[in-house]
Amino acid sequence: MASIATYHVEDPMAPLAMKELSAPQHGSPATGEAIRLAARSGAYTTPTSGIAATYVQANLIVLPNRYASDFRLLCKRNPVPCPLLAESRTVGSWEQLTSNIPGVGGERLANDLDLRRDIPRYMVYQDGTQVRSHCADVCKDWSEDHSAFLIGCSFSFEAALADAGLVPAHMAYNRNVPMYATTIPLCSAGVFKQSTYVVSMRFYRRKDVERVRDITRPYVATHGEPLDWDWCALERLGIQDLDKPEYGDSPVGSDGLPVRRSAQSFSNDGDDLVPVFWGCGVTPQQAVMQSGLKGTVIGHAPGHMLVLDLRDWDILAS
Amino acid sequence: MASIATYHVEDPMAPLAMKELSAPQHGSPATGEAIRLAARSGAYTTPTSGIAATYVQANLIVLPNRYASDFRLLCKRNPVPCPLLAESRTVGSWEQLTSNIPGVGGERLANDLDLRRDIPRYMVYQDGTQVRSHCADVCKDWSEDHSAFLIGCSFSFEAALADAGLVPAHMAYNRNVPMYATTIPLCSAGVFKQSTYVVSMRFYRRKDVERVRDITRPYVATHGEPLDWDWCALERLGIQDLDKPEYGDSPVGSDGLPVRRSAQSFSNDGDDLVPVFWGCGVTPQQAVMQSGLKGTVIGHAPGHMLVLDLRDWDILAS
Incomplete structure (x- = not known):
């Protein structure tokens, strides 16, 4: 199917010292809450790989509530690209979550949360077509009929990889x-x-x-x-x-x-x-476009994640 | 990728009367237990589509126990082809099950069970290669180191389709x-x-x-x-x-x-x-071959299922 170009390995990957991780190159603060507040104020606007090590990061998708039930089923049927971490506690809520993680309450995911502003950059879709890209907030796009869903992000295991x-x-x-x-x-x-x-x-x-x-x-x-x-x-x-x-x-x-x-x-x-x-948790945004979903849909800009209060070890499978 | 042949629709599908369903063409008994006992005695040897309507049917895969943990993870990551219904209560057990269905105990799945004989036909694999096909039982192949897994079968919703x-x-x-x-x-x-x-x-x-x-x-x-x-x-x-x-x-x-x-x-x-x-629950058998799994693996012959005591309505998602 794919006609694959010919690649040449320039160099083996050199091991990197852990100290590079403990001194993030973004000059970022150390906790999930600090990153959220910095994104909310407009001080933090870049991708979140490598920041606030060991704090769980999440993808966002915000759908008209009539699609909520189908979206939960999509996650259940496709748990590898779409592992569902949490959703709005009530329809329209951008500050309170219900957790989908066994043994973890919604309040432990993120204290002081505003899903409309706490992500560094957002995407907005209308009737299955992207209409805005990398915008700073989505306060004007969010309605009382929207349900938000958080999907796990692979940035959350990068600290474990770096540790090794x-x-x-x-x-x-x-x-x-x-x-x-x-x-x-x-x-x-x-x-x-x-x-x-x-x-x-x-x-x-x-x-x-x-x-x-x-x-x-x-x-x-x-x-x-x-x-x-x-x-x-x-x-x-x-x-x-x-x-x-x-x-x-x-x-x-x-x-x-x-x-x-x-x-x-x-x-x-x-x-x-x-x-x-x-x-990858960008999958739901692509599915929204491929399925031509009607209405306004909101997502994070790829790589620009919501950083939670939750730590890596809180979500490890036993 | 596929070069698709040209097909022509001969006829639209004519609706079939429900009475055809209540008089199964296999001359089969009506319950899951009756089918299991008939398979055990060698009286029932054919595919199980349409028999014992509303009794849940299951795929079987029996693996050396060292693969059990990886297989559970395969099911969790691929729940559409591999919905895990139950597994051996203890390693080596062919008569007692632990249920994976919320609110349903293992004993409700099948009273009087012998997983080595209660399926009409079996397949046997050795080191990832099929070595026997459509055999009547697997008593000699089963060891104390084997763990059995039951996977949901789409025959279980055919009665609901027929009802409609x-x-x-x-x-x-x-x-x-x-x-x-x-x-x-x-x-x-x-x-x-x-x-x-x-x-x-x-x-x-x-x-x-x-x-x-x-x-x-x-x-x-x-x-x-x-x-x-x-x-x-x-x-x-x-x-x-x-x-x-x-x-x-x-x-x-x-x-x-x-x-x-x-x-x-x-x-x-x-x-x-x-x-x-x-x-389709034949997926695990194909995965065993494609992954080249070592040792003896047992499966049902495709279409020849284990019929349980459980009814369709016991497994319906709320």
């Missing part, structure tokens, strides 16, 4: 994670039909893939382990050009430069960098 | 349901990797598809609503030839003859027959 010496390159270079539209069909649910997965990608050495799988596996609430990996995955996922992600920044290797696929990449040489793909 | 005058053609003609290997990737889980969905197919008039979706939607424990439909789905699912299913019998229309795709099938004419696809 497996720092994602986009994090090290202060870039947004690359995200791709795929041809993997979502299982239809009511009005959500004939739409497809979005995935995020991180490069790893082939010999490290099993360790990366093991580390991210328990994070079922934030996409869990990779859904596919290695160069042969590009055809299975229908990704035409790895250098041109539909969302986020283009991918880089450990030197900050594009990664080229080499002839050796087809061998079992463990030093080769290979792409590793996870489910 | 939407009798599946394979049921009316006493045939096995057609099942297809697809290119849809399962989300990987531990040892289960780079494997793909199996789907079942039933023809319906295009104008009836939304009603078929509505009727099957609440059956989340038995694959729920269709994952895709219409002729354009063949390319999305990677199905090359609808007349050559990988499992079960080739599909027929209301006259018992093959359905040919017509030029009109591309129009919005509601009278055209279109294929409708559901997740």
Whole structure:
């Protein structure tokens, strides 16, 4: 399906020291609440990968309430791209949440919350078409008929990867994670039909893939382990050009430069960098467009997440 | 991807009277327990579509216990093809189950159970390769290290479809349901990797598809609503030839003859027959082969299900 370009690996990914993580390059504050307040005031406007380490991050989708039931079913049928963390406690609420995480109450997710302003950048859709991009707030778009849903984000396991010496390159270079539209069909649910997965990608050495799988596996609430990996995955996922992600920044290797696929990449040489793909919470926004949903829909700008009070260990599967 | 043959619709599907359902063509007894005992004695050996109406039917997969944890995760990540109903209460048990259905105890699933003999026909795999097909029992293959898992089966909502005058053609003609290997990737889980969905197919008039979706939607424990439909789905699912299913019998229309795709099938004419696809519980057996699992694995023969004591209404989502 995909005609795959020839890549060459420039360099293996160099290990990055943990101190780079404890001194975030955004000059960001340390807690989820601090990031939310900074976004609310307009002081924080950039992607959230690598900030407030160990604080759980979330994708946002805000739908006319008549679609709420179908959306819950979409999440149940497609839990890898759409792990549902929480939703508005009552229709129209932008400050109180009902949690979908076993043993975690909604109030523990985020104290002092304004879903209309606490995300660095937003997207707005009208009748299935994007009408605004990367706007600072959505106060005027939000109505009393809107229901908000929070979906787990893979940024939430990046601290665990970094702890193991497996720092994602986009994090090290202060870039947004690359995200791709795929041809993997979502299982239809009511009005959500004939739409497809979005995935995020991180490069790893082939010999490290099993360790990366093991580390991210328990994070079922934030996409869990990779859904596919290695160069042969590009055809299975229908990704035409790895250098041109539909969302986020283009991918880089450990030197900050594009990664080229080499002839050796087809061998079992463990030093080769290979792409590793996870489910991505931009999927609901793509599904809204593909399903042509009527009315006003709001989402976060890809990579610009809601940072919660919840910590990574609160959502780990036992 | 798929080069699709040209089909012509021979005839619209004629409505079938309910009395055909209450007089099963297999001459089968009426309850789940009766079917299990008949299979155990060797008296019942054929597919189970349309028998013991309203009794829930289940797929079987029996794995070396070291794969049990990964298999539970595979089901959680892919609940549409792999809705987990129950598993062995203890490792090695073929007579007692722990239920995965909210509010339903394991003892309610099946009184007097022998998973080694109560299914009409079985399949056996060794190191990821099928070594026996359609055997009568698996008493000699079952070890104390095996864990059994029951997966929901779409036969369980066929009575509801028939009640609404939407009798599946394979049921009316006493045939096995057609099942297809697809290119849809399962989300990987531990040892289960780079494997793909199996789907079942039933023809319906295009104008009836939304009603078929509505009727099957609440059956989340038995694959729920269709994952895709219409002729354009063949390319999305990677199905090359609808007349050559990988499992079960080739599909027929209301006259018992093959359905040919017509030029009109591309129009919005509601009278055209279109294929409708559901997740299928043969998926785990295909995943065992695709993942090359070591050791002895047991499954049911496709279409030859375990019939439970549980009734359709016990598993309906609220």
